[in-house]
Structure formats: C-alpha cells, structure tokens
Amino acid sequence: xxxxxxxxxxxxxxxxxxxxxxxxxxxxxxxxxxxxxxxxxxxxxxxxxxxxxxxxxxxxxxxxxxxxxxxxxxxxxxxxxxxxxxxxxxxxxxxxxxxxxxxxxxxxxxxxxxxxxxxxxxxxxxxxxxxxxxxxxxxxxxxxxxxxxxxxxxxxxxxxxxxxxxxxxxxxxxxxxxxxxxxxxxxxxxxxxxxxxxxxxxxxxxxxxxxxxxxxxxxxxxxxxxxxxxxxxxxxxxxxxxxxxxxxxxxxxxxxxxxxxxxxxxxxxx
Amino acid sequence: xxxxxxxxxxxxxxxxxxxxxxxxxxxxxxxxxxxxxxxxxxxxxxxxxxxxxxxxxxxxxxxxxxxxxxxxxxxxxxxxxxxxxxxxxxxxxxxxxxxxxxxxxxxxxxxxxxxxxxxxxxxxxxxxxxxxxxxxxxxxxxxxxxxxxxxxxxxxxxxxxxxxxxxxxxxxxxxxxxxxxxxxxxxxxxxxxxxxxxxxxxxxxxxxxxxxxxxxxxxxxxxxxxxxxxxxxxxxxxxxxxxxxxxxxxxxxxxxxxxxxxxxxxxxxxxxxxxxxxxxxxxxxxxxxxxxxxxxxxxxxxxxxxxxxxxxxxxxxxxxxxxxxxxxxxxxxxxxxxxxxxxxxxxxx
Numbered sequence: 001x002x003x004x005x006x007x008x009x010x011x012x013x014x015x016x017x018x019x020x021x022x023x024x025x026x027x028x029x030x031x032x033x034x035x036x037x038x039x040x041x042x043x044x045x046x047x048x049x050x051x052x053x054x055x056x057x058x059x060x061x062x063x064x065x066x067x068x069x070x071x072x073x074x075x076x077x078x079x080x081x082x083x084x085x086x087x088x089x090x091x092x093x094x095x096x097x098x099x100x101x102x103x104x105x106x107x108x109x110x111x112x113x114x115x116x117x118x119x120x121x122x123x124x125x126x127x128x129x130x131x132x133x134x135x136x137x138x139x140x141x142x143x144x145x146x147x148x149x150x151x152x153x154x155x156x157x158x159x160x161x162x163x164x165x166x167x168x169x170x171x172x173x174x175x176x177x178x179x180x181x182x183x184x185x186x187x188x189x190x191x192x193x194x195x196x197x198x199x200x201x202x203x204x205x206x207x208x209x210x211x212x213x214x215x216x217x218x219x220x221x222x223x224x225x226x227x228x229x230x231x232x233x234x235x236x237x238x239x240x241x242x243x244x245x246x247x248x249x250x251x252x253x254x255x256x257x258x259x260x261x262x263x264x265x266x267x268x269x270x
Numbered sequence: 271x272x273x274x275x276x277x278x279x280x281x282x283x284x285x286x287x288x289x290x291x292x293x294x295x296x297x298x299x300x301x302x303x304x305x306x307x308x309x310x311x312x313x314x315x316x317x318x319x320x321x322x323x324x325x326x327x328x329x330x331x332x333x334x335x336x337x338x339x340x341x342x343x344x345x346x347x348x349x350x351x352x353x354x355x356x357x358x359x360x361x362x363x364x365x366x367x368x369x370x371x372x373x374x375x376x377x378x379x380x381x382x383x384x385x386x387x388x389x390x391x392x393x394x395x396x397x398x399x400x401x402x403x404x405x406x407x408x409x410x411x412x413x414x415x416x417x418x419x420x421x422x423x424x425x426x427x428x429x430x431x432x433x434x435x436x437x438x439x440x441x442x443x444x445x446x447x448x449x450x451x452x453x454x455x456x457x458x459x460x461x462x463x464x465x466x467x468x469x470x471x472x473x474x475x476x477x478x479x480x481x482x483x484x485x486x487x488x489x490x491x492x493x494x495x496x497x498x499x500x501x502x503x504x505x506x507x508x509x510x511x512x513x514x515x516x517x518x519x520x521x522x523x524x525x526x527x528x529x530x531x532x533x534x535x536x537x538x539x540x541x542x543x544x545x546x547x548x549x550x551x552x553x554x555x556x557x558x559x560x561x562x563x564x565x566x567x568x569x570x571x572x573x574x575x576x577x578x579x580x581x582x583x584x585x586x587x588x589x590x591x592x593x594x595x596x597x598x599x600x601x602x603x604x605x606x607x608x609x610x611x612x613x614x615x616x617x618x619x
Contacts, residue, residue, distance in 0.1 A: 166352045169319045172339040173346040174417065175369035184365075188356045 037247050040240050048244035056221055057229035057245060064137060064225065065205035068144035072152040072201050077194070080156035081186070085165065101150045109147050110214025117142070117215065139216035140223055144205040152201040159193020160186065196263045203256035207249055271295055272421055272453065277315060277325035284311050286322070287477040293421070293455055293470075298447050300464050301457040303474030309457040312474070313423045316455065317346045329420060340369070345414030349426040351406040353398035359385070359409050360394035366417040384416040385409075387446065404435035408442075415450065424456040428463065440466050473497045495617040498540040504586045505541040510534075511616065518616065524582025528558045529614040538617045545613040546587035548577055549606045550597055557610045561585075565605050568594060579607050 011019070040048070048054060082088070083095055101109055117123045117133040126133060133139045163186060171181040187194075209227035216223040218232055230245040277289040286308050293299040303309050315322055318339030327335045334342050353362050360381055367377045385391045388408040398406055407427060414422055427443070428436045444467055447454055456467065457474075464471050464485050472482035473496075481493040492498035498506055509522040511532050518532035520539050529539060552560050563581035575594045577587045585607050589599075599605060 164350075164352065166348055166350075167354060169314065169317065169339075170346055170348070170352045170413075171354075171365070172319065173317050173342070173344060174366035174413065175340045177338075177340060180369065185354060189354075191356075 033250060036243060037250065040243050044240050045244060045247065048240040049247070051241060051244070053221065053224070053229060053233075054241060054244050054248075057224050057226045058248060060137065060140070060223075061206050061225040064140040064144060065202055068141045068148065068205050069152075069198060069202040071141070071145050072149050072205075073194070073198055076149060076152035076156050076197070080153050081160050081182075083153070084157050084160035098150050098153050101147055102154075106143075106147050106208065106210030107214060110143055110211035113139075113143060113146055113211065113215045134215060135217040135219060135223060137216070137223060140212050140225060143211035143215040144208045147208055147211045148201045148204045151204060152197045155197030155200060156190070156194055159190040159197070162193070163189045192263045196260050199256045199259045199263070203252055203260075206252050271328075271330060272316070272455070273326075273328040274316070275326045275328075277312070277322045277327065279311065279315055279320055279322045281311055281320065284308050285477045286311055286315065289325070289474075289477070289479055291472055291479055291482065293453060296451045296453055297469045298444075298454045298456065298467050300468040300471045301455065301474050301479075302459065302464060302471055303457070304459060307474045308477040309474055310425050313346065313425050313455065313457060316421070317344050317423055318342050343417070343420040345417060345419035345422045347407070347410045347414050347422070347424050347427050349429050351398070351403075351410045351430075353406055353409055353413070355398055357397070358394065359390065359396050359398065359401070362398065362409055363394075363412045363416055365413060370417075380416055381412075384412045387415075387449070388412045388442070402435075403431045404439055407431065407439060411443075411446070415446070415452070418450075419452065421453045421455060424454060426458055427456065428458070428460070443467060492540065492615060492617070495538045495540075498538075498615065498617065504543050505546065506538055507583055508536070508538040511537045517611065520614070520616070522583055525561055527614060528611040529616050530612045532616040540615040540617065541585070541609055541613055543576065543586045543588040545609050546579075546585055547608040548579060548587045548589055548593075548597065548599065549608065550599075550604070552606045553608070555608065557608045559611065559614070560606060560608045562604065562606050565599050565601055565603050568599060568601055577605075579605050581607060 037045075079098070083091065083098070114134065115123075117126065117139070123133075133142060167185050167189065168181050171185045172178070176184065206225075207227055208225075209231065212223070212225060212228065213231070218224070218228045220232060224232065226245045226249055230242050230249070233239070233242040233245065272291075272293040274289055274291040277286050279286045284306070289312060291299075291301075301309055301312065311320065314320055316327060318334070318337060321336060325335070326333055329342070329344070353359075354365065357365070360378075363381045363385060364377045367380060372380075381394070382391060385394055388411060390405055390408045390412065393401060393405055393409070398409065401409065407430070411424075411427070424443075428440055431439060440463065443454075443456075446452075447467070456463065458464070468485050470483065471485050471488050472479045473488060474480070475494075475496050481488055481497050488497065495506065495508075507522045509520050511518055511520040511529065512534050513519070514528075518529040520527050520529055520532070520537060522539070527539065547557070552562070561581040563579040563585070565577060566580045566584065567576075567578040569576045570591060573590060574588050575591050577589055577594065577599060579585050579587065587607065589597075597605075
C-alpha cells in the first residue's frame with residue numbers, strides 16, 4: 001500500500017493551484033446552467049415547453065435558421081475558396097471586412113441593417129415594390145445571415161486552406177475542368193470542415209438575438225424566435241416560459257458544440 | 271517533342287527566368303538543381319498550372335502555352351504522391367479515365383493492367399492512407415500513366431522514399447520508361463538518378479537552365495562553376511589566369527597550375543578527384559602539373575579511399591584501397607600529385 005502511494009505522482013504546487021482554479025470554474029459553470037434547468041418544477045417546465053408560444057418559437061427558429069444557414073453555406077463556399085486560393089488586389093482588406101461582423105456587437109449590425117432596409121434609398125425602393133423586410137420573418141433570416149456569414153466563411157476558409165492545392169493541380173492534369181476539380185476533389189476533402197461550419201453557423205443563427213431584435217422586432221407569435229421568446233417572457237415576468245426557451249437553447253448549444261468538436265477539430269473560429 | 275523557349279514567370283520568391291529546353295520523343299530527361307532553383311514551378315508551368323509571363327511551350331508542333339491543363343495530355347507525379355485520400359487506389363488510378371467518360375468496364379480493365387505493370391494489382395481496394403510510401407508513389411505513377419500521356423512529369427518522385435525503396439523504384443522507372451516509351455521529364459537533386467535513368471540532363475540554377483547535355487557531357491565538362499560544384503567536381507579553386515608560353519597558367523595563390531586553353535582574367539579551375547594521380551616520388555610524364563605536398567587525410571569509402579594532399583591547396587584524389595596500401599600513404603606523410611593540363615576545367619567568373 002505504502003509502495004503504491006509513493007509511486008503516485010505528487011502534483012507540484014503549481015499544478016495543484018492551476019487545476020484547482022480550472023475545476024472550480026468548471027463546477028461554477030455547470031451549477032449555474034444546470035440550476036437554470038432545474039429551477040422550475042418538472043411538470044411546469046413540460047407544460048411551458050409544449051405551450052403554443054414556445055412551439056411557435058421553436059418552429060420559427062428552426063425554419064429561419066435553416067434558411068439563413070443554407071444561404072450562408074451557398075455564399076460562404078465561393079467566398080472562402082476565393083480568400084483561400086486566389087490572389088487578387090484587396091484580398092487582405094476583403095479578409096478584414098469579413099471579420100468585422102465578428103467583432104461588431106450584433107445590435108449595431110442590426111441597427112445598420114434596419115437603416116439599410118428602412119429609410120435608406122435602397123429601403124425605399126424595396127418598399128415601393130411592396131417587399132416588407134422590417135419586422136417580418138424575412139428580416140429574421142436577413143439578420144441571422146448578415147451576422148453569421150463571417151463564421152461560416154472563416155471555418156470554410158480554413159478547411160480549404162488545409163487542402164494542398166497540388167491535389168487540385170493533379171486533378172487538372174488528369175482531365176478535370178476547374179468546376180469538376182472543385183466538385184470531385186476540393187469539396188469532398190473539405191467536407192468535414194464545411195459540416196463543422198454548418199453546425200456552428202446554424203447554432204449561432206438559432207441563438208441570434210441583437211440583430212434580429214433590431215431588424216425584425218419582437219412581435220409575439222410573429223417574429224418570436226427562441227431568444228426573442230426568452231426576452232419577451234422575461235420582460236413580462238413569465239419565468240416558466242422564459243426558462244423553457246432557455247432550456248431548448250441550452251440543448252441546441254451543447255449538441256452543436258459536441259458535433260463541432262467532433263468534426264471541426266481545432267479549426268480557429270473565434 | 272517538347273520544346274520550351276524563353277519561359278519566364280515569377281511566383282512569390284520562386285521564378286523562372288528565360289528557360290530554354292528541348293526534350294526529344296521518348297527521351298528520359300532529368301532536370302538537376304538545388305532546392306529553390308524553380309524546378310517544381312517549371313514542371314507546373316509545363317503542366318499548365320501556371321501561365322508563363324513570357325515564352326512558349328510547344329508539344330509535338332502545337333503551341334500549348336495557354337492550353338487548359340486538362341487538354342495537354344501531360345501527366346504529373348509529385349514527390350508527396352497527392353493521391354486523393356477520399357478515393358480507393360482503383361478510383362485514384364481510374365480518375366482520369368472517368369473524366370473522359372470511358373465506359374466503366376474498360377476503366378476497370380485499363381486500371382488493372384496499369385496497376386499490374388506497377389506491381390500494385392493487389393492493392394486496388396485499399397485507400398491511399400493505408401499504403402507505404404513506395405506503394406503510394408507507384409499508385410500515383412499509375413494514375414498518370416493510365417492516360418498514356420505524351421509527356422510524364424515527375425517532381426522528385428523518389429525523394430520521399432527510404433533508400434531501399436528508392437533504389438528499387440528507380441530501377442522500375444527505367445523499366446517502365448523502356449516498356450512504355452513515354453517521354454519523361456524528371457526533376458531531382460540526386461546524382462544517382464542521372465546515371466541510372468537519364469538520356470539527357472539539364473542543370474537548373476536560379477530559375478534558368480545553365481547547362482544541358484548527356485550526363486557524360488555535363489559531368490565531364492561542367493559549363494560553369496556552379497555546375498561543377500553541384501555535379502561533384504571537388505577540386506574547385508579560384509584565381510587569375512594568364513597566358514604563359516602559349517599555354518594557360520592559373521595563379522591560385524599558393525601554386526600556379528597549367529591549364530589547356532583559357533582566356534586571361536578571373537577564373538575558377540576544377541579538377542575531378544579521379545584525374546588527380548598520387549605518387550610517392552615525382553615522375554616524368556606528359557602531365558605538366560606536378561606538386562609536392564603532405565597527406566592530411568585518408569578516408570575509406572567502400573572500395574575507394576579519398577585522399578587529401580595539401581600542396582598549399584588541399585587536393586582531393588580518389589584511389590583504390592590497394593593503391594593506398596601499395597604506396598604506403600599515411601596521414602602526415604609526403605606525397606606528390608600529378609594531373610594533366612587538359613584535366614583542368616576552367617570557368618569564367
């Protein structure tokens with residue numbers, strides 16, 4: 001026994017202090033989040049989860065986030081490939097511009113979008129054609145797209161950057177067109193990176209609040225996504241519904257984080 | 271015939287600067303040069319990955335300088351194989367045929383045939399990640415060969431392999447070349463490749479071809495100091511040449527050596543170690559360069575010994591081990607070196 005004990009590595013004071021801080025904070029985060037889920041009595045939580053308002057919010061969130069994520073993917077792939085592979089004047093600036101929304105508070109992005117689609121020349125033209133963006137579900141999609149495109153671009157770009165361009169060169173000498181090479185070689189090789197980008201983008205769209213609030217407003221049962229439902233019910237004091245919305249958001253975050261960690265392995269996103 | 275004229279291109283820190291090169295039909299052509307000479311860019315430009323700034327590439331009488339890579343009929347094999355990791359070996363080799371919409375049955379046949387030629391017929395179901403380096407390189411060569419390219423470009427195809435695999439694949443490359451008659455342009459920085467494979471060789475330095483010819487020509491008569499140093503000419507000394515008694519004499523500082531024909535001025539002189547004769551006594555002969563010195567090093571290297579004789583300048587000579595013993599050469603002992611004026615290769619500086 002004594003022998004066993006002595007062969008155990010004795011942690012140094014340095015290691016012990018650092019580990020203690022790490023575990024302390026991990027415990028703190030788990031307690032805070034689990035505490036929220038366990039706060040309402042279970043029957044009340046289930047009733048809230050199945051209430052028409054929450055069901056509406058879930059549906060609206062799923063639809064808008066699916067569409068905005070699809071739009072992000074379709075546009076991010078060519079953008080990311082261009083940034084990763086082509087040299088063109090202003091490439092550095094282009095990279096920076098796509099990073100701006102990452103640093104910008106979503107509220108500010110939302111205000112900018114509101115001005116652009118509202119009182120600006122472009123907004124007035126849109127209004128003249130009868131197309132309503134502001135305070136509509138379409139506004140939700142636009143806000144999510146604008147804020148989350150940079151994330152998709154970043155993850156996809158790093159996926160393309162890790163592919164040796166010589167794979168593409170070889171494919172070209174084997175008779176592939178540029179399109180064919182992209183479809184048959186580049187995309188399959190970037191597959192897991194793109195999948196990781198989709199997951200992170202989708203989960204961020206579901207949780208997007210600031211930009212959506214500004215552009216689409218917070219109208220009950222109209223532009224009420226999960227975060228908006230959380231916000232509306234908090235402000236009217238309906239804690240159970242607010243917690244129900246939070247619980248769903250927590251589940252979505254954890255699930256998407258798990259998938260991302262699994263497939264996105266170490267790609268710099270943030 | 272592949273005819274390259276005045277090819278120039280700059281890509282970051284690498285560049286081609288007026289490359290001229292002609293490769294005959296069925297020829298095995300090796301481009302030799304140090305890292306950073308622009309060899310890979312040259313191959314990629316021939317393959318059509320890059321468009322040159324100036325110059326032309328003519329293949330079988332047709333200009334292809336701006337032709338799409340897919341329409342050139344030029345195959346490319348990289349040092350690090352570049353097999354598509356998401357496809358099996360069979361799908362990799364059949365990749366090009368699939369682009370041509372060849373009927374699947376025919377693809378399978380031709381893939382099997384080429385794989386057999388390369389000795390990887392039993393690996394077709396595997397994915398590239400599970401193969402050894404030598405197997406991957408065979409698969410990469412098969413993938414290019416199955417399309418029967420007019421020119422096959424090999425970018426250091428043996429460099430990523432261990433010595434034994436490299437020697438074996440080198441012999442196989444020779445056999446494949448003889449069997450298929452494909453024109454090959456192979457870049458390398460190994461001399462062994464040249465002696466084993468090359469019909470002709472070009473030496474590349476700083477983005478240009480500094481010399482081209484048969485291996486013998488290039489090794490016997492290096493055109494510049496660089497080629498000499500790079501192809502293994504070990505005794506390279508620099509000095510001033512002048513004409514003395516109608517013959518060239520080069521003042522190297524410590525000694526003055528006689529050379530055949532040479533122009534006066536700053537030059538470097540190279541003498542191959544094989545052409546330096548070592549003896550205990552000076553002897554009368556047609557060779558005019560005779561210098562006494564001290565043996566400073568005897569290093570055994572297989573059948574041969576490298577002997578360094580210091581005559582004021584260190585000369586490297588290569589002797590058989592028997593000769594070293596017969597002459598009783600010892601480190602620190604005296605010796606004479608003798609070499610002909612015609613053995614002195616002179617390069618202008």
